[in-house]
Amino acid sequence: MAVRSLEASGAEALPRRGLREILAGKKARRYIDHGLSHLVLLITGFLFFLPFYWLVSTSVKPNDELFLLPPKWIPSRLVWENFPRAWNYIPFALYFKNTLYICAFNVVATIISCTLTAYGFSRIRWPGRDFLFMVLIATMMVPYQVTLVPTFLIFKWIGWVGSFKPLTWPAFTGTPFFIFLLRQFYMTIPLELSESAKIDGASELRIFLQIMVPLTRPAMATVALFTFLWNWNDFLGPLIYLSRQEQFTISLGLRGFLTRFGAQWELLMAGTTITVLPIVVLFFLTQRTFIQGITLTGIKG
Amino acid sequence: MLHLSRRTRIDLRNGLLFISPWLVGLIVFTIYPIFASIYFSFTDYTVLRPPRWVGLQNYIALFTEDVLFPKSLGNTLYYAAFALPLGMIGSVGLALLLNKKLLGMSVYRTVFYLPNILPTVAMSVLWIWLFNPNYGLFNSILQQLGLPGVPWLTSPKWSKPSLIIMSLWGIGGSMVIYLAGLQDIPEHLYEAAELDGANSWQKTWHVTLPMLTPTIFFNLVMGLIGVFSYFTQAFIMTNGGPVDSTLFYMLYLYRNAFVYFKMGYASAMAWILFIIVVSLTALVFKSSGRWVYYGGALT
Numbered sequence: 001m002a003v004r005s006l007e008a009s010g011a012e013a014l015p016r017r018g019l020r021e022i023l024a025g026k027k028a029r030r031y032i033d034h035g036l037s038h039l040v041l042l043i044t045g046f047l048f049f050l051p052f053y054w055l056v057s058t059s060v061k062p063n064d065e066l067f068l069l070p071p072k073w074i075p076s077r078l079v080w081e082n083f084p085r086a087w088n089y090i091p092f093a094l095y096f097k098n099t100l101y102i103c104a105f106n107v108v109a110t111i112i113s114c115t116l117t118a119y120g121f122s123r124i125r126w127p128g129r130d131f132l133f134m135v136l137i138a139t140m141m142v143p144y145q146v147t148l149v150p151t152f153l154i155f156k157w158i159g160w161v162g163s164f165k166p167l168t169w170p171a172f173t174g175t176p177f178f179i180f181l182l183r184q185f186y187m188t189i190p191l192e193l194s195e196s197a198k199i200d201g202a203s204e205l206r207i208f209l210q211i212m213v214p215l216t217r218p219a220m221a222t223v224a225l226f227t228f229l230w231n232w233n234d235f236l237g238p239l240i241y242l243s244r245q246e247q248f249t250i251s252l253g254l255r256g257f258l259t260r261f262g263a264q265w266e267l268l269m270a271g272t273t274i275t276v277l278p279i280v281v282l283f284f285l286t287q288r289t290f291i292q293g294i295t296l297t298g299i300k301g
Numbered sequence: 302m303l304h305l306s307r308r309t310r311i312d313l314r315n316g317l318l319f320i321s322p323w324l325v326g327l328i329v330f331t332i333y334p335i336f337a338s339i340y341f342s343f344t345d346y347t348v349l350r351p352p353r354w355v356g357l358q359n360y361i362a363l364f365t366e367d368v369l370f371p372k373s374l375g376n377t378l379y380y381a382a383f384a385l386p387l388g389m390i391g392s393v394g395l396a397l398l399l400n401k402k403l404l405g406m407s408v409y410r411t412v413f414y415l416p417n418i419l420p421t422v423a424m425s426v427l428w429i430w431l432f433n434p435n436y437g438l439f440n441s442i443l444q445q446l447g448l449p450g451v452p453w454l455t456s457p458k459w460s461k462p463s464l465i466i467m468s469l470w471g472i473g474g475s476m477v478i479y480l481a482g483l484q485d486i487p488e489h490l491y492e493a494a495e496l497d498g499a500n501s502w503q504k505t506w507h508v509t510l511p512m513l514t515p516t517i518f519f520n521l522v523m524g525l526i527g528v529f530s531y532f533t534q535a536f537i538m539t540n541g542g543p544v545d546s547t548l549f550y551m552l553y554l555y556r557n558a559f560v561y562f563k564m565g566y567a568s569a570m571a572w573i574l575f576i577i578v579v580s581l582t583a584l585v586f587k588s589s590g591r592w593v594y595y596g597g598a599l600t
Contacts, residue, residue, distance in 0.1 A: 029500075029501075038403060038404075041398050041399070044395065048416065051416070051470065054431060055427050058430065066436060068436075069435075069436070069441065070441060070444065071436065071438075113326075116319050117319065117320045117322055120318070120319025124312050124316040124319065126312040126317070136327075139327065139331050142335065143578055145551065145575070146334070146338050147331060149558050150337035150338050150341065152559075154329070154333075173322050173323060173325050173329070173330060174326055179323060208319075232420060233420040235422050236532060239536075240559055250420070250422075251420055251422040251423075254422050254426060255422055255537055258429070269430065272426050272427055275422075275423040276419050276420065276423050290418075291477060
């Protein structure tokens with residue numbers, strides 16, 4: 001409809017000019033267009049990059065160059081010692097270990113629960129399946145604020161508050177969003193594959209493990225990656241459930257660092273760089289899975 | 302008992318077994334909490350003593366006595382009114398530029414996308430430093446340009462705009478989604494428009510944007526839900542201050558639940574939030590008939 005409305009405006013202009021002129025004009029306009037686009041992208045890209053530069057440059061600055069006006073854009077010498085100092089200022093190693101434990105637990109548990117559930121929702125036909133799947137979709141619409149307080153109280157009653165358990169064990173009940181995603185993948189695999197395996201006497205569990213799991217590795221990688229990322233970045237969960245220092249995750253630890261040593265920016269930025277680095281490395285190692293994951297699911301980091 | 306064939310019975314058993322992890326979660330972590338939350342919202346519940354039924358008291362108090370509740374709602378709506386449209390314009394604009402397949406596109410994409418996956422706490426700590434009124438990046442630049450500094454997070458007037466500016470650093474996530482949407486637009490539409498003599502501006506306005514509206518719609522709905530969950534940045538950077546200018550809805554809910562242990566009050570807040578989000582989403586859905594173009598079904 002939008003295309004058709006243009007017919008009138010552009011059509012009569014064509015025959016008056018020669019073909020070569022039109023092409024030359026088109027090429028020139030293309031150059032201008034690309035040039036302008038590059039300009040805008042360069043400026044915006046520079047603005048987006050600046051905070052990263054400020055982060056890393058502050059973390060290697062000598063302390064006396066932090067508070068200068070105009071600022072020292074390039075530190076006169078690189079103080080790499082800021083990193084080990086920050087690392088030892090707060091028990092970073094312990095925080096890393098705690099965070100990794102939570103992340104690894106969640107990745108494994110989420111993969112197990114979501115693939116099993118997705119299989120039950122896509123590869124077996126049983127009465128009530130489609131109704132329950134609608135329920136699953138509906139639960140995605142419930143904002144987490146609504147369930148936050150009662151969920152906390154459940155964990156309080158069973159005495160799990162103050163341990164890692166509220167942050168890990170629920171992963172065994174799956175994430176509706178990933179179940180949905182995996183189900184979409186399972187639907188694309190021809191049913192005949194399972195049927196012939198069934199005729200050969202294979203059980204559902206065997207079909208799941210030997211056919212579905214190997215065929216849907218990329219989807220599982222996406223689920224694993226985003227589960228890891230969410231748990232690595234999560235703050236509210238650890239904030240609510242963890243209270244003792246030795247259980248802190250990196251996010252909680254970094255916040256503690258901020259509240260206790262607020263003015264030591266070179267150490268804070270070194271600590272922040274340490275926190276950010278694993279995610280940046282992970283991103284560059286798995287860039288394709290990352291971008292595919294967002295494209296597939298519409299989820300942001 | 303229903304009369305099911307042997308095959309169906311086996312399938313039913315297997316199906317339920319396979320989905321049992323989620324089924325347990327549904328009951329324990331969704332259905333029970335929803336009903337418990339409705340019940341708590343009508344009680345006075347401080348965890349130490351059993352919940353005491355107070356009827357509509359919590360809801361009445363929120364709307365008539367509590368000055369911080371309307372404040373937190375207003376702050377959140379202020380934030381949403383600027384962060385959502387600005388973020389949308391920015392991310393659609395960047396996606397349109399990146400879609401031209403220029404040289405170095407993957408570098409640009411990485412730079413724009415990367416902030417979006419950083420841990421929120423790390424990002425907040427970094428931005429406190431960037432916003433530092435004396436030695437932060439922004440005021441240093443302003444000073445070098447001969448402009449007066451801005452008090453950023455330390456002034457009630459600037460605190461929300463500061464957080465909105467910061468939110469724009471994270472538009473790379475929606476940008477990538479738009480980019481995917483752009484790549485789904487069939488080439489023949491552009492060819493047809495070119496045959497009709499459309500220039501690139503007309504192509505963007507009459508082909509690209511209408512075809513992108515379903516993606517814009519999706520991002521808008523997700524964004525609406527997102528702004529009401531806005532918490533970590535405000536908690537870390539300003540903790541609601543100065544003078545409650547960054548006390549956002551979720552931050553106030555968190556305080557009621559986990560600082561004052563007013564579980565009933567917090568539950569009432571959660572349900573009001575739910576109703577607001579559902580109504581806003583319904584409004585967007587209702588308006589979508591006018592501006593969302595579902596021609597994409599052709600492809």
